[in-house]
Amino acid sequence: MEPVKIAENVYWVGAVDYDIRDFHGYLTPHGSTYNAFLITDKEITLVDTVRHGFEEELLSRISKIVDPTKITRVVSNHAEMDHSGSLPGIMRAIGLEKPVYASSLGVKNLAGQFQGEGLNLQTVGKDMSLGSYSLQFIETRMIHWPDSMFSFIPELGLLFSQDGFGMHYASVERFDDQFEESFWRPLALNYFANILTPYTVQISKTLEAVKKSGLLEKIKIICPDHGFIWRKDPGKIVELYGELVTQRPKKKAVIAFDTMWHSTEFMARVLADHLGSLGVETKYLSLKNHHRSQVATEAYEAAAIIVGSPTINNQMFPSIADLLCYLKSLKLKNKIGAAFGSYGWSGEGAKLVQAELSAMGYALPGSEVRYQWVPKEKDLGPLKDLAKLIADEIGKAAVS
Ligand code: FEO
Numbered sequence: 577m578e579p580v581k582i583a584e585n586v587y588w589v590g591a592v593d594y595d596i597r598d599f600h601g602y603l604t605p606h607g608s609t610y611n612a613f614l615i616t617d618k619e620i621t622l623v624d625t626v627r628h629g630f631e632e633e634l635l636s637r638i639s640k641i642v643d644p645t646k647i648t649r650v651v652s653n654h655a656e657m658d659h660s661g662s663l664p665g666i667m668r669a670i671g672l673e674k675p676v677y678a679s680s681l682g683v684k685n686l687a688g689q690f691q692g693e694g695l696n697l698q699t700v701g702k703d704m705s706l707g708s709y710s711l712q713f714i715e716t717r718m719i720h721w722p723d724s725m726f727s728f729i730p731e732l733g734l735l736f737s738q739d740g741f742g743m744h745y746a747s748v749e750r751f752d753d754q755f756e757e758s759f760w761r762p763l764a765l766n767y768f769a770n771i772l773t774p775y776t777v778q779i780s781k782t783l784e785a786v787k788k789s790g791l792l793e794k795i796k797i798i799c800p801d802h803g804f805i806w807r808k809d810p811g812k813i814v815e816l817y818g819e820l821v822t823q824r825p826k827k828k829a830v831i832a833f834d835t836m837w838h839s840t841e842f843m844a845r846v847l848a849d850h851l852g853s854l855g856v857e858t859k860y861l862s863l864k865n866h867h868r869s870q871v872a873t874e875a876y877e878a879a880a881i882i883v884g885s886p887t888i889n890n891q892m893f894p895s896i897a898d899l900l901c902y903l904k905s906l907k908l909k910n911k912i913g914a915a916f917g918s919y920g921w922s923g924e925g926a927k928l929v930q931a932e933l934s935a936m937g938y939a940l941p942g943s944e945v946r947y948q949w950v951p952k953e954k955d956l957g958p959l960k961d962l963a964k965l966i967a968d969e970i971g972k973a974a975v976s
Contacts, residue, residue, distance in 0.1 A: 577636040580750045582805060583732050583797065585616045585709070589637040590801075591630035594746045599658075601902070602770045603867040606763070607746030610658055611801045613736060614638055614647075615729070618707025622650045622670075623727060623736050624801055628661030635669055644670045651700070651711065652678040654738035655685035655723045659801050664693040672696070677704070679715055682723035700725070714791070716740060716782050718775040733796030740779075741813045742802030743767040753808035760804065762873075764813060767802070768820050769876035770869045773906040780821040783814070823909045825879035827974040828857040829966060832871045833884030834864065834895045839918035839950050840884045846956055847882060847916065850963035856880075856970055863895040868902040875903065879970040880912040883933065887917065887925035892932075896925075900932050912969050913938030914962060916945040923948065941969045 580588040590611035596604050610626035612634055620642060626634045638644045647670045652660060655678065663686070667674065675698045678686055683697045703712045714726040720739035727736040743763040752760065772779060786792050798806040798813065806813050829851050835841035844860060851858040859874045875881050881903070885896040892900075913933030917926035923946050930944040942965045945958045 577633050577640075579614070579637040579640050582613070582799065582807070583734055586729070586732065586734060587614045587616070587637075587641055588612075588750055588799070588805065589614045589622075589634060589641070591626040591633040592746050592748075593627065593630070596746075599744060602869040604744040606744060608658075608744040608802055609746055611799065611803075611805075612659075613799055614641060615706060615709060616642060617709050619648045619705075620646050621706055621711075622647050622666070624653055624659045624738065625650070625662045625666050627658045628665070631662040631665040631669070634662060634666065647671075647674065649674055650676045651727055651736075652676055652682055652686060653725050653727055653736055654721060654801065655682050655689065656721055656739075657689070659738065660686060660689065664690055664695065667693075667695055679713070679723050679725045681717075682725065685721070685723045714786070718778040719782060720771060720775070728791065728795075730794065733794050735795050735798045735810075737798050738801045739771065740800060741798050741806060741810075741817065742771075742800035743804065745803050750805055751808070752804045752806045752813075755804070757812065761816065763803070764816055765820070765876065766869075766873045768817070769873045769906070773872075773876065773908060776821040776823060776909070779817065783818060783821065820876075823876075824975045825910050825970075825973055826857070826877045827855075827970055828859070828878040829880040829882060829970060830859045830861060830871065830875045830878045831882045831884065832861045832863060832866070832875075832899060833917075834862070834886070834893045835884075836886045836888065836893070837950075839947065840886045840916070842951055843916050843918065843945070843947065843959055844884050846951075846959050847963050850960050851967055854963065854967035856967050863899060868899050871899060872903060872906055875908060875911075879910070879974045880914065880966050881908075881933070881938065882914045882916070882966065883929050884915070885917045885925040885929050887919035887923050890922050890924050892917075892925045892928045896929060900929065900936075904932070904936050908936075910973065911936075911938045912966060912973060913940050914942060914944070914966055916959065916962070918947045918949065918951060920949065939969070941965045
């Protein structure tokens with residue numbers, strides 16, 4: 577396995593996971609990468625490691641540059657297992673006595689995860705000399721975990737940003753300039769929506785602090801722990817994050833639904849037709865063929881999330897409960913919500929969805945629309961009215 581040179585004495589030595597499709601409940605249709613980096617200065621330093629199972633790939637790439645036992649220290653920017661799962665194995669290979677540096681919470685989390693593995697965990701200070709280069713450390717709590725930090729080589733303007741500015745995409749290419757922006761933007765949005773959405777307030781504060789400190793102008797290369805290395809124009813991905821943290825809604829609606837005998841599906845089609853005819857970009861997402869994380873990605877920039885559920889045994893449909901649980905955990909802001917669904921005799925499904933959307937803080941312009949048994953063309957007035965109400969509210973809330 578070959579390493580990739582990023583700058584003088586700095587190499588990508590990570591692993592490519594072409595096969596992963598379920599990333600803790602998030603669909604990764606293009607796989608992912610676990611990026612790790614080697615700095616061959618006086619202190620030979622490994623920045624982050626890889627998921628458990630990819631130890632040999634990491635060591636193979638390192639071995640093409642130096643004997644892994646020559647590594648003098650490891651810096652762990654983020655303790656989550658996709659970057660630390662191989663840490664015990666890697667430390668056994670390079671020398672268990674070598675220090676693993678992390679933030680104070682990183683030390684705590686790594687100690688909790690790897691009890692009894694004998695790691696020599698050390699808390700980083702503000703910076704560290706590696707010889708010709710140095711590393712500066714910036715705490716970035718909640719991007720993505722409380723332990724997260726960035727490491728910066730000022731002599732190169734090179735930022736190791738762990739989960740920040742990443743994306744899940746497995747490929748042989750390593751750099752942003754090997755792709756068009758129209759290709760990577762949806763991948764970056766998908767990643768942000770499913771990984772970082774709950775933390776937009778913290779991300780916004782971090783971006784502001786980085787801007788104020790003058791660090792932003794010094795950054796020439798960003799090396800995240802997933803996806804591409806940003807060397808052509810790292811400002812583009814920083815700018816995108818600046819937009820995304822605002823959660824400003826677009827003139828867009830997402831209709832996410834499931835169906836038992838096609839009646840709720842028919843209602844979804846009627847809503848989609850009417851919203852479309854009212855000039856609202858509308859995504860029609862059946863949960864029969866869309867994953868919860870695809871809905872979350874489409875919902876991120878949408879003004880309205882309209883959820884349809886039949887009633888089954890006095891409850892909403894299980895797939896809808898799953899979706900709502902997921903969306904609730906993402907804490908999406910500035911959303912208009914609406915519920916609909918068909919039923920046979922008791923009809924709780926749509927009502928429960930409406931109550932849950934309300935509990936999630938979504939603005940509800942109307943009551944849920946329900947049809948008993950099979951909706952008929954002549955009875956669609958309430959559904960068309962709901963579409964109009966939603967379109968009007970989107971018009972007031974959306975930026976475009
Ligand atoms: Fe890529 Fe939060 O781990």
